[in-house]
Amino acid sequence: xxxxxxxxxxxxxxxxxxxxxxxxxxxxxxxxxxxxxxxxxxxxxxxxxxxxxxxxxxxxxxxxxxxxxxxxxxxxxxxxxxxxxxxxxxxxxxxxxxxxxxxxxxxxxxxxxxxxxxxxxxxxxxxxxxxxxxxxxxxxxxxxxxxxxxxxxxxxxxxxxxxxxxxxxxxxxxxxxxxxxxxxxxxxxxxxxxxxxxxxxxxxxxxxxxxxxxxxxxxxxxxxxxxxxxxxxxxxxxxxxxxxxxxxxxxxxxxxxxxxxxxxxxxxxxxxxxxxxxxxxxxxxxxxxxxxxxxxxxxxxxxxxxxxxxxxxxxxxxxxxxxxxx
Numbered sequence: 001x002x003x004x005x006x007x008x009x010x011x012x013x014x015x016x017x018x019x020x021x022x023x024x025x026x027x028x029x030x031x032x033x034x035x036x037x038x039x040x041x042x043x044x045x046x047x048x049x050x051x052x053x054x055x056x057x058x059x060x061x062x063x064x065x066x067x068x069x070x071x072x073x074x075x076x077x078x079x080x081x082x083x084x085x086x087x088x089x090x091x092x093x094x095x096x097x098x099x100x101x102x103x104x105x106x107x108x109x110x111x112x113x114x115x116x117x118x119x120x121x122x123x124x125x126x127x128x129x130x131x132x133x134x135x136x137x138x139x140x141x142x143x144x145x146x147x148x149x150x151x152x153x154x155x156x157x158x159x160x161x162x163x164x165x166x167x168x169x170x171x172x173x174x175x176x177x178x179x180x181x182x183x184x185x186x187x188x189x190x191x192x193x194x195x196x197x198x199x200x201x202x203x204x205x206x207x208x209x210x211x212x213x214x215x216x217x218x219x220x221x222x223x224x225x226x227x228x229x230x231x232x233x234x235x236x237x238x239x240x241x242x243x244x245x246x247x248x249x250x251x252x253x254x255x256x257x258x259x260x261x262x263x264x265x266x267x268x269x270x271x272x273x274x275x276x277x278x279x280x281x282x283x284x285x286x287x288x289x290x291x292x293x294x295x296x297x298x299x300x301x302x303x304x305x306x307x308x309x310x311x312x313x314x315x316x317x318x319x320x321x322x323x324x325x326x
Contacts, residue, residue: 019311020286027293034296041174045243047288048181050259052236054280055188056229058263062205063222064272065125065132067229071255072143073117077110077237079147082156082247084109110234117143118230122223140256147249159245177239184232189277201225205272261312262287286311 028034060067084106124135192198200221203211241247266283268275294304
């Protein structure tokens with residue numbers, strides 16, 4: 001007979017969802033504009049960009065690694081995309097609707113550079129056995145430096161280069177980030193649960209020695225995880241440029257720790273072997289609600305980082321308590 005779940009276990013099992021709903025209700029009572037359609041669109045758009053990055057970082061965490069360069073890769077990708085768009089005259093009669101060829105060139109150029117960044121991470125970690133924290137910290141500095149070199153510290157107004165009413169892939173700009181988030185969620189849920197690659201990622205994080213003796217190519221799988229993290233960061237960078245309509249070297253500054261915190265709050269373990277796409281969704285949603293809500297409460301803006309830090313500790317402690325009970 002199945003044991004009846006206690007109220008305490010219910011709270012622990014659903015701590016993230018309960019907290020997110022509770023926070024939204026409290027802020028909604030204090031500021032009714034929180035539940036407006038305009039605010040909801042901003043919340044989903046910002047959350048979607050962070051989720052795309054968090055999926056790639058979660059893969060690194062599952063293998064007992066990390067990717068501190070993800071945020072700077074987003075900034076580098078955004079700078080490359082903005083530079084391409086600034087160089088091309090999209091408002092001329094040559095590309096009246098921002099044709100597929102120039103946007104394809106932008107996307108391929110961004111992905112190529114971001115793959116190189118991810119590959120550099122993967123090779124340094126898997127071949128040279130450099131700790132992921134140190135390797136990705138160094139690559140983070142490289143990506144940041146390249147972003148400033150490419151833009152020369154300039155600000156690019158991308159929105160002025162796009163034709164009025166332009167709809168990429170037939171979608172309004174506002175829907176671009178949510179659709180990218182939904183697509184990545186489905187793709188990586190299937191990859192992590194239905195394919196051998198996903199099982200290998202979990203095996204390496206759970207017990208790397210056992211994974212090696214079971215025939216898994218440890219170095220190859222680890223390198224692929226960081227390459228995918230770089231690719232997803234590049235996609236997030238392009239989406240961020242199009243949604244915000246701007247490109248600059250310090251775009252996405254501070255995303256690194258926010259994304260790792262979102263992944264950990266979503267259930268990914270720093271000790272490896274644990275994580276999920278749905279957890280990444282919940283983690284980014286929690287931080288999205290907090291970062292969207294706090295500026296709307298008078299005086300709460302100054303406590304932004306403090307409150308977010310406390311939330312990380314509380315939710316992770318609740319998660320550890322749940323694991324111990326299991």
